[in-house]
Amino acid sequence: MQMKNKLLASLLCLGLLTGCGNNTNEQEASQKAPFETSQEEVKEEREENKEVAETSDVISEVNFDEIAKKAEGTSVNLYGWGGDDKRNQWLDDYIIPKMKEDYDIDVNRVGMDIEEILNLMVAEKDSEDGDVDVVWINGENFENAKNNGLLYGPITQVLPNFNDYVDGEDEGIKYDFGEPVENIEAPYGGAQFVFMYDSSKIDNPPKNAEELLELAKANPGKITYASLPDFTGSAFIRNIISDIQGYEDFMNKDLTKEELKEMLKPTIDYLNELKPYLWNEGQSYPADNPTLTNMFADGEVIMAMSYNPNAASTGVVDGQFNENVRTAVFDKGTIANTHFLAISKGSSNKDAATVLINLILSPEAQISKADPEVLGDLPIIDYDKLTDEQKKMYDEIPSGEYTLSTKELEEHRIPEMPANIVPLIEEIWEEEVLN
Secondary structure: OEEEEEEEOOOHHHOOOEEEEEEEOOOOOOOOOOOEOOHHHHHHHHHHOOOOOOOOOOHHHOOHHHHHHHHOOOEEEEEEOOOOHHHHHHHHHHHHHHHHHHHOOEEEEEEOOHHHHHHHHHHHOOOOOEOOOEEEEOHHHHHHHHHOOOEEOOOHHHOHHHHHHOOOOOHHHHEEOOEEOOOOEEEEEEEEOEEEEEOOOOOOOOOOHHHHHHHHHHOOOOOOOOOOOOHHHHHHHHHHHHHHHOOHHHOOOOOOHHHHHHHOHHHHHHHHHHHHHOHHHHOOOOOOHHHHHHHHHOOOOOEEEEOOOOHHHHHHHOOOOOOOEEEEOOOOOEEEEEEEEEEEOOEOOHHHHHHHHHHHOOHHHHHHHHOOOOOOOEOOOOHHHOOHHHHHHHHOOOOOOOOOOHHHHHOOEEOOOOHHHHHHHHHHHHHHHHO
């Protein structure tokens, strides 16, 4: 879920500072996708189906089959960042038709920036006929939505596909950027930070921060990263912190900015040593990661980065990258996280919302979106829980020479830092490195 981190100045009357994670994907949509539903259309349809979409008061006390039966003939609204064309296509081509075929439920996909969605959820918090049913969310957004009562739950105990195919004890499922999930959201997919490099220019990709510095010195102006608070640029900095200093001391949610600034001195010194060897001598940085990706595709730089470990393969399939692109991670590992789906507290159709989330958790859905030609989103199902037939489908997920194997990625996973210290790290970078 490569969700972009933004800070929302306030959530209506709550006056709440909110980090807005627009899932792990990095392209802004310039216009509404072909099958995207507008907010006005959602309101009209919700009024038409108001009497049909009566929702169970306590989903956790109801059998899933009963929930699915009650949801027949209704519509459900899925809100999330609309800028990932491949994800939109997968939802339109796979999830929406399957929901109609299997459950007679219409799905409206509503693309909207996360700050707008959160504002709408605040307005609908105490409503019985809210428009937001399912929301794509993670990180700071989840923490703030959870702490301010914007989410319905717990929900996962009633989801057959969660209980049958997901390892609920996995740290990446139990915690979202350090925040306990407590079954309030269900995993949607996985993401892991990777480097992409031009193998015709780089024989051996850097295995750590020190080797990255040496590579930059040997290729001045050919390496850079996106300006913070870009989601991927920020993740790059946290990966550097983890490689130089380890991540363990930074897992404390109560760290103050002053404490962090003192702790981060070795990383700040490193980044300032790296700075003059970067593109444009470090005087400026690409505005966002899509810009960096385009620079890499054009040969202006020899490395790029992504929170989608299949980005290289997807880029080759789409014709964006040539076949010299390869993927790498640091020996000590790179940051991995999970993006989630949750039900809004004000949802007027929690039954259909539950059915939708359960379908997305099915092995077939998870495997279908893992294909780089489809989406390249990491599945969050536990391989050991799959049937032999499902394992065969999983094993046939293409990766190719451009992308690291799922096994290698899993062996190099390190956890995300707590969501609340991420903006503090970004502020310190701006003060101590950018300026």
